Amino acid sequence: MFAMITPLADLLLSPDDMAAVDRDAAASGIDSYQLMEKAGQAVAASALRHFPEALRYVVLCGPGNNGGDGYVAARALRQSGVEVGLFHVGDPRRLKGDAARAFADCPIEGEAIRNYAPRPGDVAIDAIFGAGLSRPVPDEVTAVVARTAEAEVPVIAVDLPSGVDGRSGHVLGAAFHAERTVTFMTRKPGHLLLPGRDLCGALEVFDIGIPARIVRAHSDGMIAENTPAQWQEKIPSAGTDTHKYKRGHLVVFSGGPSATGAARMSAMAGLKAGAGLVTIASPEDAMAVNAGMLTAIMLHTVEDDASLREWLADRRLSTFVLGPGFGAGEKARRFCLALADRHLVLDADGITSFRDDPQILFDAFAEGPTRLVLTPHEGEFARLFPDIAADGALSKVDKARAAAARAHAAIIYKGADSVIAAPDGRVLINANAPPWLATAGSGDVLAGIVGGLMAQGAPAFEAAAAGVWLHGLAGQRAGKGLTAEDLVASVTPF
Structure with missing residues (x-):
């Protein structure tokens, strides 16, 4: 292990390790839905802060907890008074756990992601897959990645641009090229390894309140940023x-x-x-x-x-x-x-x-x-x-x-x-x-x-x-x- 205690900001956790952090945080008594709430609110705040000129914020939600963060962000953006479009992968009525609750709490009626047609003035929030993806993105997501890039729509990625492997930084078929990425607690190797690092754009690491001891418990202390x-x-x-x-x-x-x-x-x-x-x-x-x-x-x-x-x-x-x-x-x-x-x-x-x-x-x-x-x-x-x-x-x-x-x-x-x-x-x-x-x-x-x-x-x-x-x-x-x-x-x- 490294001789000094690695600052949390320098620590790198694999997607699997970060999933274990989330599970242990919930097992410790922390309200996991409140963690999702903080994550989605952070994404909405970043969108409003960095893209105040947007005519429409388009939230693209996936079939898991990354999508749950997106539903929270969509609700927060609507509450701020801006126009919000919502598009989802799969049937959101089949979501489970916190993601299902986030969908139920979101007042915006969404459409299938294949229906998303970029418009001038859009800013897209990519909450489809995040860091946990381990297989090539499906064709309908590949098509949206291509349309979004062709229309030069700015993208904010939640956790990691969908299509980027959080472990290796490799592109799994296709991936969004984000202008900004908002991740939580600490980074993954894919945030620093190429081409993932370039596809993330500017990276924000937001503390959603998981105790550092839980995060560190799932780090073997053997990998970090070179500082x-x-x-x-x-x-x-x-x-x-x-x-x-x-x-x-x-x-x-x-x-x-x-x-x-x-x-x-x-x-x-x-x-x-x-x-x-x-x-x-x-x-x-x-x-x-x-x-x-x-x-x-x-x-x-x-x-x-x-x-x-x-x-x-x-x-x-x-x-x-x-x-x-x-x-x-x-x-x-x-x-x-x-x-x-x-x-x-x-x-x-x-x-x-x-x-x-x-x-x-x-x-x-x-x-x-x-x-x-x-x-x-x-x-x-x-x-x-x-x-x-x-x-x-x-x-x-x-x-x-x-x-x-x-x-x-x-x-x-x-x-x-x-x-x-x-x-x-x-x-x-x-x-x-x-x-x-x-x-x-x-x-x-x-x-x-x-x-x-x-x-x-x-x-x-x-x-x-x-x-x-x-x-x-x-x-x-x-x-x-x-x-x-x-x-x-x-x-x-x-």
Whole structure:
């Protein structure tokens, strides 16, 4: 579990866990209909607050409790004096429990959802399925999704846009693209994982009054949003007695004379992240190129694995980055395996070098504390973990978690929704990365930041998570149109 108590706002519960929270809240004596009442009222308030110009609020109600929230919202909107249209999936007279009561209390006569024809000035409230959907949406809902999108009707989703899997963020056939989503108590992974995150629009988390102890009882504490609260206490901070050797020595391997830039980007990022010393390990034929471009970063000749092993007699060389611009192949494999007793961030070409036999890599780092950080993007992930990548039933969280356990490594499964996983099952989903981070050299900078944090003594998982977050923060600071050079300049340590 995460060392600190995760704030409720950062917690992520699966749809099944949230359903269990609702059941336990009712069993504890809390009036479950009053919870539905608060949820529906919150949705109505959001609609009126953010879309006061609407000529008609159209509430689309499903066959379960999400629909019940919709019937409450429709009643609240009617009571406020605005025009309300109501359309339902299935026969609402067959609803049960709180949803049946919400339908009975709603004074608006609804129509079948197939009859909804968007009009100019409509704002739609999607209360059809929410987060609990596990199968493709029915054809009549697919048709409404298409008509609503074609008419450019703004959508407010209740809990999660219908058609988005709350566990994985995947689209189940078709899904509304909401401008706003109102969810309750805490979020689901599908609120942060793509494409679900984009389909949610602006997200509001509304406290409907379920005690935090009940919510936390159904969280295993193993998954959350990637924020400083999850790892900051494990990231070393500089004290008054610090010196460069206490802040660690990071080594970044350079490629040949025509492929040195990536290593320099990584090295400078590690230095900016707080490493006390950074050295580029360069082949002889690239020494002149690197020397002409380096100032604060040191340079050391490493021609082959024999010279590497000789240099490794210096135990102060604790942390290494291998991959950026290095070239894939036998040399990368030999260097990596020579570093099995050190801390290693393996990126890019380093990852690809093990595509034919990844188990050699995993076996080398299998014993003892986690020392290896892998930073694959989608394609590199599939090279190391082809069976996991091909399993369509797994979410990105599931895949990263399985990969971390197999490799005994901290995994940064990169993307706009990067997932960071530890071998013990802890997972963080990152959400602070701006889209303009997708640029050449961005991954090299990330590898260097993670390496710089590990060199200072941060554990592999916490260094990986903090590195991803700092990388996103640097991207925000650098702004649109950034280059990798801009990104490095925007990296700041804690």
